Amino acid sequence: MTAEPKEMSPQTVDLAAAYEASGVKEVLRELDETLIGLAPVKKRIKETAALLLVDRARREMGLATETPTLHMSFTGNPGTGKTTVALKIADLLHRLGYVRKGHLVTVTRDDLVGQYIGHTAPKTKEVLKKAMGGVLFIDEAYYLYRPENERDYGQEAIEILLQVMENNRDDLVVVLAGYADRMDRFFDSNPGFRSRIAHHIEFPDYSDDELARISETMLAEQNYVFDGAGKRAMEEYIGKRRAQPHFANARSIRNALDRARLRQANRLFETSTGPLDAKALSTITEADIRPSRVFQGGLDVDRAHEETRA
Amino acid sequence: MRLRQGQFSFLPDLTDDDIRTQAQYAIDNGWAVSVEYTDDPHPRNSYWEMWGHPMFDNPDAAAVVYEVNECRKEHGGKYIRVLAFDATAGWESIRMSFIVNRPAEEPGFRVVRQEGEGRSIRYTVESYAMREPEGARYA
Ligand SMILES: Nc1ncnc2c1ncn2[C@@H]1O[C@H](COP(=O)(O)OP(=O)(O)OP(=O)(O)O)[C@@H](O)[C@H]1O
Ligand SMILES: [Mg+2]
Numbered sequence: 001m002t003a004e005p006k007e008m009s010p011q012t013v014d015l016a017a018a019y020e021a022s023g024v025k026e027v028l029r030e031l032d033e034t035l036i037g038l039a040p041v042k043k044r045i046k047e048t049a050a051l052l053l054v055d056r057a058r059r060e061m062g063l064a065t066e067t068p069t070l071h072m073s074f075t076g077n078p079g080t081g082k083t084t085v086a087l088k089i090a091d092l093l094h095r096l097g098y099v100r101k102g103h104l105v106t107v108t109r110d111d112l113v114g115q116y117i118g119h120t121a122p123k124t125k126e127v128l129k130k131a132m133g134g135v136l137f138i139d140e141a142y143y144l145y146r147p148e149n150e151r152d153y154g155q156e157a158i159e160i161l162l163q164v165m166e167n168n169r170d171d172l173v174v175v176l177a178g179y180a181d182r183m184d185r186f187f188d189s190n191p192g193f194r195s196r197i198a199h200h201i202e203f204p205d206y207s208d209d210e211l212a213r214i215s216e217t218m219l220a221e222q223n224y225v226f227d228g229a230g231k232r233a234m235e236e237y238i239g240k241r242r243a244q245p246h247f248a249n250a251r252s253i254r255n256a257l258d259r260a261r262l263r264q265a266n267r268l269f270e271t272s273t274g275p276l277d278a279k280a281l282s283t284i285t286e287a288d289i290r291p292s293r294v295f296q297g298g299l300d301v302d303r304a305h306e307e308t309r310a
Numbered sequence: 311m312r313l314r315q316g317q318f319s320f321l322p323d324l325t326d327d328d329i330r331t332q333a334q335y336a337i338d339n340g341w342a343v344s345v346e347y348t349d350d351p352h353p354r355n356s357y358w359e360m361w362g363h364p365m366f367d368n369p370d371a372a373a374v375v376y377e378v379n380e381c382r383k384e385h386g387g388k389y390i391r392v393l394a395f396d397a398t399a400g401w402e403s404i405r406m407s408f409i410v411n412r413p414a415e416e417p418g419f420r421v422v423r424q425e426g427e428g429r430s431i432r433y434t435v436e437s438y439a440m441r442e443p444e445g446a447r448y449a
Contacts, residue, residue: 101369122362129377133370164376171372 013057023095024049031088036217037210038081044201045089052096069198070098070173071165073141073187075180076203079251082177083137085203089175090135099173101133109143112157120153124160132171141176141193142186162192206249211238215253224261224282233289244298256292263288311418313351316391316407326375329392329410333371336394336406342366344393345377347385349447351416351437361385364395378410387413387448413439413448 019025028049031042051068058064070093074082087104094102107127114120128136138144144161146152165174176183176193180202187194206214212235219225226234234256241252264284268276314320317332324332336343343365346358361381365373374392381390390411393404417438424432439447 100372103369125376125380129365129368129373132368132372132376168372168376171370171376 009062010060013061015053015057018053018057022053022097024053024092027088027092027095031085034217035081035084036213037206038085038203041081041085041201041203044199045085045092048199049092049096052093052098056096067098067169069169069196071197072173072175072199072201073183073197074175074177074201074203075183077179077205077249079249079253080203080205081250082203083139085201086135086137086175086177090173093135093173099134103131103134104137105131105134106137106139108139109154109157112138112144112161113153117153120156121160124157128160128164128168128172131174132168135173135175137175137177140178140182142178142182145186145190147189158190158192162196165196208235208238208242211250211253214250215257218254218257219284222261224257224284226284227286229286230284230289233286237289237292237294240298241294244294256289256294257284259292260284260288263291311416313389313409313412313416315351315353316409318408323412324408324410326379329378330371330375332406332408333374333392333394337369337371337374339394339396339405340398341394341396341405343368343371343374344395345374345381345390346393347381347388347390347411349388349413349439349444351389351439352435358389358391361390364393382411386411389413415449 028046031045035042052070055064055068072089074086076082083106086106090099090102090104093099105127111127112120112124114123144154144158146154161174164172176197178186187197212231215234215238216226216231237256238253241247241256246252261284267285267287268280272280312319318324333343344363345361347361348355348358350357362377365377368374378390378392388411389409391407391409394406396403396405419435419437422434422436424434426432
């Protein structure tokens with residue numbers, strides 16, 4: 001309200017200093033270190049960070065006034081790190097001053113769309129309000145749009161979203177995520193979204209080698225290690241698991257490791273006779289990996305067994 | 311005559327940015343913020359209409375400004391205020407209240423005198439706006 005004396009716009013800008021001061025460097029370093037692979041994603045994020053730093057400098061010099069459009073789409077298969085990267089992006093935007101709080105609110109269709117007339121608008125608005133100051137991550141965004149049912153309440157949520165994405169660009173950033181082909185079709189039938197999204201980031205599937213490295217870091221986070229044979233078994237597991245149904249990249253690895261830890265605990269329990277040292281308690285061996293169904297042909301084989309038994 | 315009620319009412323109208331700053335202060339203190347409206351400006355009118363629910367879990371005050379603007383779309387010709395309620399034991403009360411929207415024309419109040427027994431007089435105030443029925447009080 002009180003008119004503050006207008007600060008003189010700076011004449012020059014030291015981008016390197018701004019980069020240091022903003023803390024963006026740490027986020028990018030963390031991104032590089034904690035996430036294996038994802039080279040194209042990391043590259044895009046670095047470019048975006050550079051763009052935003054320059055944009056901020058331009059605004060400080062009075063060369064730009066508009067808030068740039070920051071809404072994004074993340075496309076990629078399950079377990080390729082979309083949610084994980086969204087968290088980092090929220091942190092990054094916060095450090096750069098593009099969102100005030102930097103929290104991430106993750107939702108799917110059910111959190112936005114209601115069950116009866118008049119239920120959807122308040123629901124969508126509640127979610128939007130909660131996400132203000134941060135990033136709203138809409139997983140499998142295409143479920144919002146159901147062309148086969150012209151009375152579908154999803155349309156109402158879409159309209160409110162589009163409005164807020166346009167009018168409240170200073171208040172929140174929306175990230176739409178999902179599988180590439182279905183997102184493409186979603187954007188084709190909802191041009192309003194396409195035009196409001198500036199950054200499309202594609203998440204590639206991980207290679208076998210990357211998944212093997214991810215499995216090692218995941219174990220290390222929980223203070224476990226593979227022994228030599230255990231590591232080889234895991235590599236074999238990855239090759240086989242990929243060819244089986246419901247493969248979900250890094251998430252499949254996380255699940256496999258959870259089960260391996262379970263088997264390890266049982267193995268220690270059943271076979272140990274004397275005191276166990278830390279090494280024994282934290283080593284995942286071949287015996288903890290190979291009993292997996294994946295080596296017997298996967299889930300399908302299991303089901304077939306059940307059917308013959310039934 | 312400008313209605314002077316609650317905080318900041320002797321200042322010029324708050325901008326959306328001012329509203330956000332004040333509401334953020336309330337949120338940062340853990341108070342629940344709500345939006346209310348009325349067309350009865352009497353200072354003792356404690357029955358303002360609620361605009362939606364109080365907001366308990368919105369970390370950023372842009373949410374409050376958003377609701378104020380939604381309320382303006384429907385009740386832009388009325389009084390709208392923002393409240394902050396402190397639920398901590400011992401307080402359990404309103405900690406902030408300020409007007410964020412007012413009618414374009416505020417006709418003000420008149421004094422009404424009621425003559426009682428023995429030449430006693432009871433005074434009260436009445437808003438000129440209240441002579442019109444609900445919904446027709448402001449342009
Ligand atoms: N590059 C990586 N390095 C290490 N761990 C990773 C990597 N990518 C994903 N993960 C881990 O894999 C798991 C799944 O990742 P995330 O939830 O981000 O995937 P998603 O793409 O959002 O999946 P979905 O589409 O199924 O929601 C998480 O536990 C995450 O920590
Ligand atoms: Mg996810």
